[in-house]
Amino acid sequence: MTASPDFRCVMCGECCRGRGGVYLDRAGAAECAGFLGLAFRRFEELFLEREPSGLYSVANAPVPGGHCLLFKGGLCLVHPVKPLICRAxxxxxxxxxxxxxxxxxxxxxxxxxxxxxxxxxxxxxxxxxxxxxxxxxxxxxxxxxxxxxxxx
Ligand code: SF4
Ligand code: SF4
Incomplete structure (x- = not known):
């Protein structure tokens, strides 16, 4: 049995670029909104897009390969409560x-x-x-x- 490996993120922000894949359900989005001290509607307006599935996706800066709008100053604004795929x-x-x-x-x-x-x-x-x-x-x-x- 090998020791459990440590994944070391170098905080390059590359995984926070490009559209797609960062989804939140209503509860997850509400958790992020609460973490930022924003009303849900305001958080939605600023950061989210509604998906046909009913989920929300986090919007990206409107340039090719633009970062997720929750990525600021090299950090995730909602790091402790970020979407599941980002946590995983x-x-x-x-x-x-x-x-x-x-x-x-x-x-x-x-x-x-x-x-x-x-x-x-x-x-x-x-x-x-x-x-x-x-x-x-x-x-x-x-x-x-x-x-x-x-x-x-
Ligand atoms: S997890 Fe994201 S920020 Fe961390 S090293 Fe990988 S691409 Fe860079
Ligand atoms: S939610 Fe946070 S960790 Fe996930 S892509 Fe956006 S900035 Fe990166």
Whole structure:
């Protein structure tokens, strides 16, 4: 059994660029609004877009590969309560089971490159909990979105 690997985020902000994949349900959005001390409607107006599914997505700066609007000064404004996919990264089923998805993702995420697929996959085999499989679709859509090199 190997030691559980440490993922070290270098805070480059690359994963906060490009449209797609950062979804919130009403409760998650309300939690973020509350964290910022904003009324829900105001938070929605400033940061969110409604999706046909009924979920909210966090909007991005309207330039190619623009950052998530919650990304300010190199930090996430809602870090302690950020959307689930942002909290879960990189412990996503797609990454720990699919070396190709891992390779694509590590081209954009320096933290992943340092960690390596084997370390993350070992952690998965050791039974650490992962988010549900539906994250795979979300993740891959995000990775292949308009960030220019496959990561959003
Ligand atoms: S919510 Fe925060 S962590 Fe998630 S993409 Fe936006 S700025 Fe990045
Ligand atoms: S791309 Fe990776 S290293 Fe950069 S901020 Fe995101 S998680 Fe951290």
């Amino acid at each position: 990264w990189p412990r996503l089923r797609a990454l720990v089971t699919d070396p190709e998805a891992f390779r694509e993702a590590s081209e954009a995420c320096p933290g992943l490159g340092r960690l390596g697929f084997a370390a993350l996959a070992d952690e998965y085999r050791e039974g650490r909990p992962l988010p549900p499989p539906s994250f795979k679709a979300v993740l891959l859509a995000k990775l292949r979105s308009d960030c220019g090199r496959g990561k959003g």
